[in-house]
Structure formats: structure tokens, C-alpha cells
Amino acid sequence: MKVQIFSDCVKEGKNPEILFWVGCSGSFDERAKKITKAFVKILNDAKIDFAVLGNEESCSGDLAKRSGNEFLFQMQALGNIKVMNSYNIKKIVTACPHCFNTIKNEYPELGGKYEVLHHTEFLKSLIENGKLKIPNGSFKGKRITYHDPCYLGRANNIYEIPREILKKLDAELVEMKSCKSKGLCCGAGGAQMFKEPEKGDVDIKDIRIKQALETKPDIIAAACPFCNTMLSDGLKNKVSENSTSILDISQIIEKAKDL
Amino acid sequence: MISYLDNVLFAAALILSISLFIYNFKKILSNIRLGRDENRSDNPRLRLNNMLRVAFGQSKMIRRPIAGILHLIVYVGFIIINIELLEIIIDGIFGSHRIFSSFFPKFYNFIIGSFEVLALLVLISVIIFWIRRNILKIKRFFKEEMKGWPKLDADLILYFEIILMTLFLTMNGADYTIQLNYPENDIYVRAGSYPISQFLVPILQELSLAKLILLERFSWWFHILGIFIFLNYLYYSKHLHILLAFPNTYFANLESKGKFKNIDSVTSEIKLMLDDNNNIEGTDVSEVETFGANDVTELTWIQLLNAYSCTECGRCTSNCPANISGKKLSPRKIMMDTRDRLTELSNKIRSNSENFKGDGKKLLGDYISTEEVWACTSCNACVESCPIDIDPLSIIMSMRQYLVLENSAAPSDLNNMMNNIENNGAPWPFNQQDRTNWIN
Numbered sequence: 001m002k003v004q005i006f007s008d009c010v011k012e013g014k015n016p017e018i019l020f021w022v023g024c025s026g027s028f029d030e031r032a033k034k035i036t037k038a039f040v041k042i043l044n045d046a047k048i049d050f051a052v053l054g055n056e057e058s059c060s061g062d063l064a065k066r067s068g069n070e071f072l073f074q075m076q077a078l079g080n081i082k083v084m085n086s087y088n089i090k091k092i093v094t095a096c097p098h099c100f101n102t103i104k105n106e107y108p109e110l111g112g113k114y115e116v117l118h119h120t121e122f123l124k125s126l127i128e129n130g131k132l133k134i135p136n137g138s139f140k141g142k143r144i145t146y147h148d149p150c151y152l153g154r155a156n157n158i159y160e161i162p163r164e165i166l167k168k169l170d171a172e173l174v175e176m177k178s179c180k181s182k183g184l185c186c187g188a189g190g191a192q193m194f195k196e197p198e199k200g201d202v203d204i205k206d207i208r209i210k211q212a213l214e215t216k217p218d219i220i221a222a223a224c225p226f227c228n229t230m231l232s233d234g235l236k237n238k239v240s241e242n243s244t245s246i247l248d249i250s251q252i253i254e255k256a257k258d259l
Numbered sequence: 260m261i262s263y264l265d266n267v268l269f270a271a272a273l274i275l276s277i278s279l280f281i282y283n284f285k286k287i288l289s290n291i292r293l294g295r296d297e298n299r300s301d302n303p304r305l306r307l308n309n310m311l312r313v314a315f316g317q318s319k320m321i322r323r324p325i326a327g328i329l330h331l332i333v334y335v336g337f338i339i340i341n342i343e344l345l346e347i348i349i350d351g352i353f354g355s356h357r358i359f360s361s362f363f364p365k366f367y368n369f370i371i372g373s374f375e376v377l378a379l380l381v382l383i384s385v386i387i388f389w390i391r392r393n394i395l396k397i398k399r400f401f402k403e404e405m406k407g408w409p410k411l412d413a414d415l416i417l418y419f420e421i422i423l424m425t426l427f428l429t430m431n432g433a434d435y436t437i438q439l440n441y442p443e444n445d446i447y448v449r450a451g452s453y454p455i456s457q458f459l460v461p462i463l464q465e466l467s468l469a470k471l472i473l474l475e476r477f478s479w480w481f482h483i484l485g486i487f488i489f490l491n492y493l494y495y496s497k498h499l500h501i502l503l504a505f506p507n508t509y510f511a512n513l514e515s516k517g518k519f520k521n522i523d524s525v526t527s528e529i530k531l532m533l534d535d536n537n538n539i540e541g542t543d544v545s546e547v548e549t550f551g552a553n554d555v556t557e558l559t560w561i562q563l564l565n566a567y568s569c570t571e572c573g574r575c576t577s578n579c580p581a582n583i584s585g586k587k588l589s590p591r592k593i594m595m596d597t598r599d600r601l602t603e604l605s606n607k608i609r610s611n612s613e614n615f616k617g618d619g620k621k622l623l624g625d626y627i628s629t630e631e632v633w634a635c636t637s638c639n640a641c642v643e644s645c646p647i648d649i650d651p652l653s654i655i656m657s658m659r660q661y662l663v664l665e666n667s668a669a670p671s672d673l674n675n676m677m678n679n680i681e682n683n684g685a686p687w688p689f690n691q692q693d694r695t696n697w698i699n
Contacts, residue, residue, distance in 0.1 A: 003698045024685040033697045054695045058684030066637050067673050068659025070522045072680060074529050105518035150638035155517025181643050185580040190637030194686055195672035198634040201585025
């Protein structure tokens, strides 16, 4: 797989147009790595001049901040900003809504001012300028329901862009009981992903997967590595529903284009 | 002299109720000022716009159509019918009767007629509200934090409104009956139109003139006294939102909901730490305030204003994933606890003036448990669903900051995760050098 590393590019005197921020999930989590690879395939297919920070990338600090550890968050943020500013980075794309939100909204006051796009925003712009063409057919007649990640939806008011991409697939887009601004969280946000939930009656992910399955989908579309993990775990608990799969939007495009 | 007794009594009641209200309202303002500074004076136009849309225009209320429309009726009724208050006050002070009717009779017919229609609609809406709370028992009104006073408070407000509207229509009905049946009297002259209370005439005309006058006066007096009492009830009630919703939406957060405020003092500390030249002289690090919030005085004035503005509708709680999944966290309770603690603490500060050294209680621990604080997914559903832009999430985050930065009291799983970030730059114990392994 062809992926440039920013530091190598700079040594060769190149200055890639776009930084693909992979994120910790995207780098280490088995399920999220598939999303990363799918997105990279799309970028390469569209001949986008991009690079990743590689070993110079460090956790964006979102998890630390939502856990209340402002000190660790700012240490991470300032470290990342130092690296990115040294490469004079202008435009960042990431597949993780948490990194997206933090870098877009919380880095500027700390000296990190960039144009930050979520990968769904970037994919939509590629479709619009003709660099990404989605052949219709492979998803024809499939029922897809889209789960709004909190940090993309309510946190940043991006509701329609992922849906517009899905509509290009010629599939049947069906909505869950609570969607868009009323979308129910998968249960991972606010660093919950890394701890046991507090005592309760059910797991949040199980409520959400139930809502998703009520739409009788062939595919549950996600746009966040954490949501993807939570929903997949929730689906595992429902033995009978094995015909449904959970895919990130970039994975859906990867399949549609057979990359 | 005795003929002025009514006027004097009325003026006294008016002055008493307004002064008492101002006295109590000033207490609320000074309580809000116990909070930390936060600058929300930017973008006045945008802020005004937000206030007009969200508070005045009720744009977020209508997202739940049934409650939204019923509330809209009560709200419009409240504002419009209060125009009548002006006439009642002038009549009360000067001993006149329906003073506006002689100035512009035609318009008067129209407005009295509209008041009547609205009063009936308000009455019906309030009765439906009561049914929703007490017969349908809608779930969000019956959460743990709604037991006792909050439940009674909500019902009392509805009873108040039912009584006020009934008195208003009875007053008009009696007046109109006298106008029709006793045209020779020189006080109740023909004025106004009564599309609703006209239906009371067949019942009321059985009464003698003396009894009708007594009924009209009784209703008039208790209607206005009821309003005076209601005005002063606000201070003790969740119903303050009828006033505070406006400043609360004006000063609301206008930025992306995902943007959590950075703590500036942390930034300067880190920059100082990273500063190779180590120019620490001249910077007093010891003066740094507590990180996060342990008690109401460490919250910002915005967060305290939020707490007083909350009317306990529970839309936040009914949309909260933690609450829906049966966890202890309820964003509404966070707001109620903050308000109750602020009331308690401010009363103690007031009665002990200079010598107050704290009462050994804190918002975090005595009112809000750490279990609640850690159950939040920071999903912003509570913020999104609040009809008047209250932000319970920011209070939860302030408390997490206190727990982690001042007490190192994060759940152990989170401590492990944060250690990993510190050591490996990732929440898992993977080596930073393996970050690009996915490529191959």
C-alpha cells in the first residue's frame, strides 16, 4: 500500500497537500485499521497528494480532555501542533470524529490553525469535483441505516454529508428511530470506550443496535471508529442477526468500487 | 376617607409584592455572581438573534410538538393577557373601572375578546399539562429527582394558572351579566366583548345585583392578588425560567458543541514548563485557581445562571444515553443539584457574612456523586435537547477536571488509558514506533 510519510516527503523536498490524520484507533485497532486502509485506497485511486505523520503522530488528546485531564490533553495538543506547524501543514483529513473535533475546535487557541475535514466531508468534495466516481449497482436495493456519531453530528452539525454519499450508492437509506440531532450515542464517547460502564439496566450499545436492527438493514453505516467497535460488539450479542454488517462509509465506497 | 380604602390597600399590595420580588431577585443575581468569570459579551447581534429565536420564538420547544404547542399557547396567553394587568393596576390605584374602554371602545372590544379566547385556551392547555403529569404519568416527570418538592412545585404552578384563568373569566362573566341586566348602573357600563364568559351569563343572572357585584369584586381582587403572589412564588420555584430563559439564551454558548473550553492557566503552566529559558520570574504560579469545580463557587456564572433557568422539564434526561440505559446520571438532576447547593451555600454566606469559612459540604460528593459524573458519554444530547440552551455537560466536565487534576481520582481504567497516552502517545499500550505497521 502506497502511503507517504511526511518527514520523508520533506527530506525529498516535497510538500504534500493534505495530511491524513490516522488517529490511534486507525493505527492500532484491528477493525479501525480496515477503515484506514479503505480510505487510503480511495485516496490513492483518486490520486490525492497526501501523507501521514507516521511515528510523529501522537494521540490528539480528545480522550484525556473528556476524562478531565486538561493537562495531558494540552501536552498532547501542543506536541502535535509543534510537529504539524514544523511541516507547515494547512489541510488535515481524518476518519475519526473525535480527532476531527479536537483538532478543528480545540487546537486553534493553542496555536494549531488548520483546515480540518472529516473524511466524509473530503469524500463528498471528491465526488463533487469528479475525482471520485461511485459506480452504482453493487449496493442496489440494499437497505442501509446510518448511525450519527455524536462528535460529527451534534458536536459539529454534520448530518447530511454522510447521507448524501450513501444516497449515491443507489441503495435504500432508512432512518433509525432516533437519528440526526436526536441520534443516540453508541456509548463510547467521553472516554467511556476505555472503562467499564457504571451500573445500569442495559448497555447503551445494545439499545442502539436494537434501534438499528428495527430498520431491518443489510448494512449499518458508521463514520467513527469508536461507534464501529461499539456497534459491532452490540451486534455480536444478537446472534440471529448475522446477515447485517457494520461498515464505515469509506469501506462501503471501497466495496462499491471494488478497490 | 373610607372610600379610598380600596385604593390604599391595592397600592400597598402592589408596592409590597414588587419590592419583595425585587429584593429576592437581587439575591438571585448576587448568587449568580458567586460564580467564576466567563466572557460572553462577544457577538451581541448573534446573541440577540439566538435569544429571539430560542426563548422568544420557542424554536426548540416545538421539537416535541404536543408539549411544544401547549406550551406556546400558555406562553402567548401569559404575555398577551398581561396587557390587561396594566388596566387592572390603573383601575386599582385610581378606583376607576375598565379605564381603557372609554378611550378606544372598538379596540377594547377586540382585546378583551382576545384575552378571553386565550384565557380559555390557556385553561385547557394547563389542564392537559396536569393530565400528562398526574394521569398519563409521562415517564420523564417521574424520575428519582422529581420526588417531593419538585413534583409539588410543578403541580402548584398548574393550580395557580387554573385558578387565575378561572377568576379572570368569572370576573368578566359577572361584569357582563351586570352590563346586560342592570343597564341603569353607572359603574358597569356596556364595554368589552365576552366571547367566552358570555356562556356564564345564564347561570350568573340568577344572582342579585349585590351578589353579582360581590362576585365581580371578589374575582377581580383575587385575580390580581393571585398574580402578586405568583410573582413572589417564582423565587422559590423552578418557574423562574419565564424570566431567566431570556438572559440564558442570550449568554448561551454559540460555538460548536464539541468545542470544550481550554483551561488557560494550564496552557501557561505547560508553556512555562516547556520554556527552555525557564523565565519563571515574575509569574506567580501559586496563585492559580482550583482546576475544575468541586463546589458551585468554582463553576462559572453561566453555569449558575443555567441552574436557575432550569424548569425541570426533563427533556435532557429523557435523551441522555446514560439515563436511558438505567444509570444514575440525570442531566436535569445535575442542574437541580447545582441550584439547590447554590441556594444553600448563599443563604449560609448571607447569614454568617464575613466569618463564613465553608460548611463542610460540597456540590461534588454531597449532591452529585462521582458515579454520576463518570457515567457521561459527553454526547451532547442533553445540551441539544434543552429548550433554553442549558449546558449540563459543561458542569459534568468541570467536575471531572476537579477529580482528575486536583484529586487524581479517575476510575482506574481511565488512569491506565491516560498512562498509555503519556507513555506511548496512544490509549493502548502499543509502541509509538508501531504506528505505521498498518501500512504493511
